[in-house]
Amino acid sequence: MCCVGTSPILLLSLISNQEFIMSFHRIKSSIIGASVFLSILLAVSPAFGQSEHVESYREAVQRVTDEGFNQGNIDVIDAIFSSDAVIHNADGSLASVEDFKHFIATIRAAIPDLEATLNPLITSDAYAGFRFVMTGTFENAFVMPDGTVIPPTGMPFSFAQNIIVRFDEDGQIVEEWDAGDNLSLLSQLGVIPMPEDAGSQIVDEPATDGDDTIAPGMEVAHRDVVLRVFDEIINQGNLDVAEEIFASDFTHREGGEMYDLEAWKMVVTTFRAAIPDLELQPDIVVAEGNYAAVFYTLRGTQTGEMPLPDGSILPPTGASLELPSIILIRFDDNGRIVDTWDEYDNMTLLGQLGLLSEPDA
Structure with a gap:
C-alpha cells in the first residue's frame, strides 16, 4: 500500500544496471522467499475457529523452524510437507519440496x-499464518542451483517473511504462500549494492507475549474489521472510518519503515491517486485471538503520478499491477487494529512498473 520501499541510491542503481538485471534474472527463480502470485479468487477464504488439529499444526510449523532451519535436519521437511506440496514464490514461480x-x-x-x-x-482450521525471521552472518559462499556462486560479504543478515500454510486432512502442509522483499534479500547477499544509509529490514518485531495470540472468541469480529479496511478504506477511499477501526497508537510497518495512523492514511491517499482503479482483494484470512494474517492481492493500473523514494515522480506508465502480499494484524482488547506488519516483493513491483527489463539473450 506504500510507495516503492527502496532507498534512493538502490532504486536509481536498479533502473539501468545491466549487471544487476542479469544477476536478478539468474537468481529470481531459485530463491525461495517473498510473496506469491495467485490467480483471482472469487471470494475470501475464511480461516477462523479452532479445529482438533490446531495444536499439531502449531507443532509442525515450529519443527520446520527449529529442526529444519536452526538444526539443519532436512529430513523433517519430508515428514511435515506433502511430497506434492506447492510453494508460491515472490515472482510468481512455483517451488517444490525438494527446492x-x-x-x-x-x-x-x-x-x-x-x-x-x-x-x-x-492457527485456525486448516491454515497457519506467522512471521518468520532469519538472522545471522553471511560468512560463506551462497551457491545457486545453476552453479552461480555469490561470494560472502561477512555482513550481518536479517530477512523477514510473512507466511501462510495450508494443511491437508492428514496434517501435512500441502501449500505455502511466502511474502517478503527479494530486493532486501539480494542486497544483503551482495548481488546488488547495499546503500550506506540502509537500515535493517527488521523493524519492531511483534511482542513475544503469547497471551495475545490465544485470546478466544473474537475471530469473526476481527475478520469483519479486516474486510472493512480493505473494502471501505482502501478500495473505496473512505478514510473517515479509520478513526473507529484503528487504535490511536496504531503503527504500520512496511519496507523497513514505520507509520502512524496519519502517515498511513497519507500513503493510502497517495497510492489511490497513482492507481485510481486500485483494488485490494483479501483472499485468505487466518484469525486467532488478537491476531490475523491476511493474504491479499493488489491490482490496478498506474495512470497517475507515483512518488519515488528519491523524491522524483514516476510519470503515468499505464502499467497493470498485480502484487501479492501478506499482512499480519494485531488487535487491542477493544477490537481495534493497533499493529500491522506488511510484506510484499519490491522486485515484482519494480518489474511491473517497467523499472526493470529482461536482459538481452
Whole structure:
C-alpha cells in the first residue's frame, strides 16, 4: 500500500544496471522467499475457529523452524510437507519440496550462525499464518542451483517473511504462500549494492507475549474489521472510518519503515491517486485471538503520478499491477487494529512498473 520501499541510491542503481538485471534474472527463480502470485479468487477464504488439529499444526510449523532451519535436519521437511506440496514464490514461480530443502541447506551453509524465529504463530482450521525471521552472518559462499556462486560479504543478515500454510486432512502442509522483499534479500547477499544509509529490514518485531495470540472468541469480529479496511478504506477511499477501526497508537510497518495512523492514511491517499482503479482483494484470512494474517492481492493500473523514494515522480506508465502480499494484524482488547506488519516483493513491483527489463539473450 506504500510507495516503492527502496532507498534512493538502490532504486536509481536498479533502473539501468545491466549487471544487476542479469544477476536478478539468474537468481529470481531459485530463491525461495517473498510473496506469491495467485490467480483471482472469487471470494475470501475464511480461516477462523479452532479445529482438533490446531495444536499439531502449531507443532509442525515450529519443527520446520527449529529442526529444519536452526538444526539443519532436512529430513523433517519430508515428514511435515506433502511430497506434492506447492510453494508460491515472490515472482510468481512455483517451488517444490525438494527446492525448499535445497534452499535450507544452501542458506545454512552460507550463514552458519543462522537463527530462525517465528512470532506470532496464528492457527485456525486448516491454515497457519506467522512471521518468520532469519538472522545471522553471511560468512560463506551462497551457491545457486545453476552453479552461480555469490561470494560472502561477512555482513550481518536479517530477512523477514510473512507466511501462510495450508494443511491437508492428514496434517501435512500441502501449500505455502511466502511474502517478503527479494530486493532486501539480494542486497544483503551482495548481488546488488547495499546503500550506506540502509537500515535493517527488521523493524519492531511483534511482542513475544503469547497471551495475545490465544485470546478466544473474537475471530469473526476481527475478520469483519479486516474486510472493512480493505473494502471501505482502501478500495473505496473512505478514510473517515479509520478513526473507529484503528487504535490511536496504531503503527504500520512496511519496507523497513514505520507509520502512524496519519502517515498511513497519507500513503493510502497517495497510492489511490497513482492507481485510481486500485483494488485490494483479501483472499485468505487466518484469525486467532488478537491476531490475523491476511493474504491479499493488489491490482490496478498506474495512470497517475507515483512518488519515488528519491523524491522524483514516476510519470503515468499505464502499467497493470498485480502484487501479492501478506499482512499480519494485531488487535487491542477493544477490537481495534493497533499493529500491522506488511510484506510484499519490491522486485515484482519494480518489474511491473517497467523499472526493470529482461536482459538481452
